[in-house]
Each structure stands twice: as structure tokens, then as C-alpha cells.
Amino acid sequence: DVKVTQSSRYLVKRTGEKVFLECVQDMDHENMFWYRQDPGLGLRLIYFSYDVKMKEKGDIPEGYSVSREKKERFSLILESASTNQTSMYLCASRNQQWARQGEQYFGPGTRLTVT
Amino acid sequence: AQSVAQPEDQVNVAEGNPLTVKCTYSVSGNPYLFWYVQYPNRGLQFLLKYITGDNLVKGSYGFEAEFNKSQTSFHLKKPSALVSDSALYFCAVSTPKGGSYIPTFGRGTSLIVHP
Structure with missing residues (x-):
């Protein structure tokens, strides 16, 4: 079974702090994704990565950056956390070979609260 | 632009x-459609997908979905609902982006099964 893990289930940070969210997958997937989930808005793509050191902006990249130095790990960085970044953050991975028809595998999510 | 709509916030x-969770889509070309389920405080789990072929797709946990090209719909169904089916359900369509394909998610439908 594919396993996607996220470093924290719950995180509380202060406004202005730099925040790191880590995601690790164990199935050698090339593609990795970061979403935020807010009630009534569904899932919105922040960034995705085709492969190591490759990244592309999603629909809402402002205020975020990412790092993919190793294939199994995809990090989301909030450079200066703000209260409007309070949300559930979901990481996912996928096999690039099946990019169009392949399903994603999601981590359990990190619920981030910025105070 | 590719999109999916889930017209009901709650079912x-x-x-x-029997239960039905509705999804309609708008795509150019052949659609690749997915259903995911999210149980409370968990990440998303893949249920089923339509790529081509039979219009009735069977998936996990007894769920199935009917692809209807003329009505541009991909409704999720189950003959007999269980209380444990109560969850958030997301429809998604595979969308071309930057040389790859990215799922575009609907806003989600909360399914509540009453004992």
C-alpha cells in the first residue's frame, strides 16, 4: 500500500513565523501535490512537483513556497504565516506514468492554526 | 476550462x-473522472474512476458511479447506505496543466446517513 505521511496532524503558529510542512511518500512517485482545504471551497492546489527539483504553481501559490530535494519528500513553506493561512493542508502523490488517469494518494492532513 | 460541479452541499x-451524490462536468475532449471520500479528520481516499468503456464503474466499499455523456454527469451511487458511509465526497476531473494533468476538484458534498 502507498503511504503518504505528513509531519504533523495539528500545528499552531504565530503570525509572522516561518512554517514548514513536510510530506513523505514511500512509493517512488514522481508527482507530489500540496492542497489547502477550506469549508465550502473544496481542495485548492497550492503547488505541485513533477519530479525532484521541479515545481509548478497551482491556483493559490501566494504566500507559499515549496522544496523538493529528494523524490520522496515535498515540503511546503509559509514564509511569514498569516491568519488567513489557517487551514487544513493536504499532501498527495501520484505515479507520473498514469498522470491523466491515475489516482492520487493523500496524506492524513495537517490542520494549521495561525494566531 | 475543465471543471466539475457538485450541486448539493449536503445529502x-x-x-x-439508496444514495446518490451528484457530479456534473465540463471538459473539452474525453473526460477522466474520479470520486474520492474523506472521513472525518482524515485525508482523501480514492473510490473509483471513469477512463473509458463501461458507463457503470464499480469501486470500493460497494460504491458505483454512472457516467452519462449526454448529461455530462458522473453521479456516485450505492444501493443501500450505511451509517459509516457518512463522509465528505469529492468529484474530480483530470485537467491538462503545464505538460501534465492535474485533478480539478469539486467543492465536495457532505453525505449524512441517519440510523
Whole structure:
């Protein structure tokens, strides 16, 4: 079974702090994704990565950056956390070979609260 | 632009009754469609997908979905609902982006199954 893990289930940070969210997958997937989930808005793509050191902006990249130095790990960085970044953050991975028809595998999510 | 719509924020059904969660899509070309489920405080789990072929797709946990090209719909169904089916359900369509394909998610439908 594919396993996607996220470093924290719950995180509380202060406004202005730099925040790191880590995601690790164990199935050698090339593609990795970061979403935020807010009630009534569904899932919105922040960034995705085709492969190591490759990244592309999603629909809402402002205020975020990412790092993919190793294939199994995809990090989301909030450079200066703000209260409007309070949300559930979901990481996912996928096999690039099946990019169009392949399903994603999601981590359990990190619920981030910025105070 | 590719998109999916889930017209119901919430669906209520009694245990043992059939359930339907609706999804309509808008794509250019052939659609690749997915359903995911999210149980409370968990990440998303893949349920089923339509790529081509038979219009009735069977998936996990007894769920199935009917692809209807003329109505541009991909409704999720189950003949007999269980209380444990109560969860958030997301429809998604594979969308071309930057040389790859990215799922575009609907806003989600909360399914509540009453005992």
C-alpha cells in the first residue's frame, strides 16, 4: 500500500513565523501535490512537483513556497504565516506514468492554526 | 476550462436506502473522472474512476458511479447506505496543466446517513 505521511496532524503558529510542512511518500512517485482545504471551497492546489527539483504553481501559490530535494519528500513553506493561512493542508502523490488517469494518494492532513 | 460541479452541499439519506451524490462536468475532449471520500479528520481516499468503456464503474466499499455523456454527469451511487458511509465526497476531473494533468476538484458534498 502507498503511504503518504505528513509531519504533523495539528500545528499552531504565530503570525509572522516561518512554517514548514513536510510530506513523505514511500512509493517512488514522481508527482507530489500540496492542497489547502477550506469549508465550502473544496481542495485548492497550492503547488505541485513533477519530479525532484521541479515545481509548478497551482491556483493559490501566494504566500507559499515549496522544496523538493529528494523524490520522496515535498515540503511546503509559509514564509511569514498569516491568519488567513489557517487551514487544513493536504499532501498527495501520484505515479507520473498514469498522470491523466491515475489516482492520487493523500496524506492524513495537517490542520494549521495561525494566531 | 475543465471543471466539475457538485450541486448539493449536503445529502441526507436513511440507512438502508439508496444514495446518490451528484457530479456534473465540463471538459473539452474525453473526460477522466474520479470520486474520492474523506472521513472525518482524515485525508482523501480514492473510490473509483471513469477512463473509458463501461458507463457503470464499480469501486470500493460497494460504491458505483454512472457516467452519462449526454448529461455530462458522473453521479456516485450505492444501493443501500450505511451509517459509516457518512463522509465528505469529492468529484474530480483530470485537467491538462503545464505538460501534465492535474485533478480539478469539486467543492465536495457532505453525505449524512441517519440510523
